[in-house]
Amino acid sequence: MIARRIPKLLAAGLSLSAFTGLSWAPPKGFNYDEANVPPYTLPDPLVDAEGARVDAAKWEASRRAEVLDLFREHVYGVQPPPPEGMTWDVYEQSEEALGGKAIRKQVKLFVSGNDDGPVLDLLLYLPKNAPEPVPVFLGLNFGGNHTTHTDPAITFNAGWMRKGNGIVDHRATEATRGKAFHRWPVEMILERGFGVATMYCGDIDPDFDDGFENGVHALYPDLQNRGDNFSTISAWAWGLSRAMDFLEKDDDIDHERVAVLGHSRLGKTALWAGATDERFAMVISNNSGCGGAALARRRFGETVERINTSFPHWFCENHKKFNGNEDALPVDQHALIALIAPRLVYVASASEDQWADPHGEFLSAKEGSRVYELLWSEGIPEDAEWPAAGDHLHAEAVGYHLREGKHDVEEFDWDLFIGFAESRI
Ligand code: GTR
Numbered sequence: 485m486i487a488r489r490i491p492k493l494l495a496a497g498l499s500l501s502a503f504t505g506l507s508w509a510p511p512k513g514f515n516y517d518e519a520n521v522p523p524y525t526l527p528d529p530l531v532d533a534e535g536a537r538v539d540a541a542k543w544e545a546s547r548r549a550e551v552l553d554l555f556r557e558h559v560y561g562v563q564p565p566p567p568e569g570m571t572w573d574v575y576e577q578s579e580e581a582l583g584g585k586a587i588r589k590q591v592k593l594f595v596s597g598n599d600d601g602p603v604l605d606l607l608l609y610l611p612k613n614a615p616e617p618v619p620v621f622l623g624l625n626f627g628g629n630h631t632t633h634t635d636p637a638i639t640f641n642a643g644w645m646r647k648g649n650g651i652v653d654h655r656a657t658e659a660t661r662g663k664a665f666h667r668w669p670v671e672m673i674l675e676r677g678f679g680v681a682t683m684y685c686g687d688i689d690p691d692f693d694d695g696f697e698n699g700v701h702a703l704y705p706d707l708q709n710r711g712d713n714f715s716t717i718s719a720w721a722w723g724l725s726r727a728m729d730f731l732e733k734d735d736d737i738d739h740e741r742v743a744v745l746g747h748s749r750l751g752k753t754a755l756w757a758g759a760t761d762e763r764f765a766m767v768i769s770n771n772s773g774c775g776g777a778a779l780a781r782r783r784f785g786e787t788v789e790r791i792n793t794s795f796p797h798w799f800c801e802n803h804k805k806f807n808g809n810e811d812a813l814p815v816d817q818h819a820l821i822a823l824i825a826p827r828l829v830y831v832a833s834a835s836e837d838q839w840a841d842p843h844g845e846f847l848s849a850k851e852g853s854r855v856y857e858l859l860w861s862e863g864i865p866e867d868a869e870w871p872a873a874g875d876h877l878h879a880e881a882v883g884y885h886l887r888e889g890k891h892d893v894e895e896f897d898w899d900l901f902i903g904f905a906e907s908r909i
Contacts, residue, residue: 508891510839515784518843524781524811526851529819530858540858552759552823554815559775560756561715561800563722564704569597572730579612582635586674587612587736590629590639593726595700602700604687605629605639606727609670610679610736619741619909620679621768621901622727624720624750625668627660628684633670634662641684646691667747667893676902679737681727685750688723689716693797711802717775718800720750721757728763741765741909743828745901747893748840749798752776759823766828766909768901771891773840775799777831779817779848780810784841788813817844821852821882826861828908830883830901835873837891846870849884856881878904 510516529551530538538547556562571594581588586609593604607629610618625632628641640658647654673680685691689699696708700719707714714722724744732739743766746754751772758767769777774786775798789807792799806813821829831849833842847870853863862880871877876885883904887896 510785511790514787514790514839516838518784521782521784524779526779526781526816526818527814529815529822529855540860543855543858548823551815551819555756555759555820555823557712557800558802558806558814559799560721561713561718561802562707563714563718563760564707566725566729567595567597567703570595570726570729571597576637576639578637581609581637582633582671582674585612585671586610588635588637589734591730593730595726596703601703602687604683604723604726605641606681606683606730607632607638608679608681608734609633609674611674611677614677614736617736617738618677618679619738619743619765619905620681620731621673621743621745621905622681622724622731622764623745623747623768624685624688624724624753625664625682626685626750627664628656628686629682630656630661631664632662632668632682633665636661641687643684643686644690644692645686666895669895669898672895672898673902676906678902678905681731683723683727685720685723685753689719691716691749691797693795696797711800713800715800716795716797717749717753717756720753721760724753724757725761725763728761732763739763743768743901743905743909745770747771748773748776748891749795752798755820755824758827758829759820762827764827766830766905767824768830768832769845770832770893770897771834771837771840771845772831773837773845775817776840776845777817777821777833777848778841778844779851780806780813781816782841782844782847783810784844785839786841816848818848818851821848822855825852825855825863826859826881828881828883828905830904832885832887832897832900834887834889834891836889840891842886843870846884846886849882853879853882876900880908 576590578588589608591606595602630638630640744764745768747770751769752775758764833845850864856863863882873888
């Protein structure tokens with residue numbers, strides 16, 4: 485039996501209600517003024533360790549792998565290979581879900597092949613009567629699958645949940661059913677011909693700093709106590725790949741058209757999942773900010789030091805060397821976007837989400853686009869201006885929008901994600 489340690493006290497000192505989307509004031513003492521962004525030079529992913537410019541062939545043959553390794557070593561840490569003994573069970577299925585409009589499947593993924601190890605609960609809705617296998621949006625949720633829709637048939641998650649400031653042993657109540665509904669417009673997604681799959685991030689690894697003893701980390705003690713250790717974001721991304729292992733085997737799904745998406749810390753995770761697992765045809769970062777789409781060197785809003793202090797478990801140990809020392813990072817986040825090329829990538833920002841540096845998110849989509857061009861795919865043009873709030877910029881392979889409003893996922897965002905995917909994926 486894997487020990488499930490519960491934190492006595494969360495040290496984060498934040499009053500964020502992550503899945504309810506309650507408003508949260510950005511901390512004082514950080515830069516929110518474009519005029520105070522320090523001068524910086526981005527490391528060019530297209531220049532190799534010897535200082536030589538790489539062409540498309542070299543990028544594909546070796547440079548992409550080198551850049552990926554730099555992120556493993558200095559930012560997110562390593563991941564184990566897929567578990568050999570993983571099994572799954574489609575334990576619930578209905579052809580008459582959501583008032584007869586949808587197929588619902590609930591699947592347990594037994595990471596170590598039995599229920600003694602971590603069990604990941606995947607919820608899947610598919611449009612009914614689809615003439616062929618459907619493309620799917622796959623994303624983690626913050627509060628359990630039961631928060632994503634009011635559907636009473638969704639299994640209630642009684643696992644440990646992160647909530648607010650230093651809460652001890654918090655468990656969800658039935659009152660949280662459907663609480664994150666606005667972030668998962670399932671009916672709209674289905675009507676437009678896509679399926680949607682979601683899983684609770686805490687099933688993979690509970691979101692607290694426990695010395696990597698619980699969740700899937702418990703299976704891989706050898707990947708700890710090292711600078712490039714298997715971090716929580718790496719574990720969440722790895723969990724998304726395990727969900728993909730299942731999606732690949734489900735005949736109702738077109739596994740070559742799976743978009744991985746996430747909001748905020750789970751947006752950072754979606755980007756890392758897209759970089760590490762090339763089976764994802766599209767990657768969507770929603771308000772992912774520091775350690776996600778935003779350029780670290782801008783030091784606008786949340787900084788590397790702040791995120792490593794508030795959430796010491798999200799990134800690998802080596803990442804702490806860059807606290808207050810962003811210019812020494814051998815990569816910046818535009819290179820993460822580049823790792824997704826030439827597959828589809830989408831970066832979404834919100835105008836009032838200053839903590840996540842919306843402009844920095846746009847700039848990394850734009851800078852990462854240079855690798856798309858190298859691979860004969862159209863990214864955001866070099867001379868493109870940052871769209872105004874409410875506007876979007878959809879190139880062939882790279883999409884961006886700036887929603888008006890706060891840090892959240894709204895129907896406005898989904899409408900654009902689907903619109904971008906519809907004609908491209
Ligand atoms: C904040 C954190 C951000 C973002 C956010 C979230 O507290 O500073 O990087 O990830 O949490 O995940 O909601």
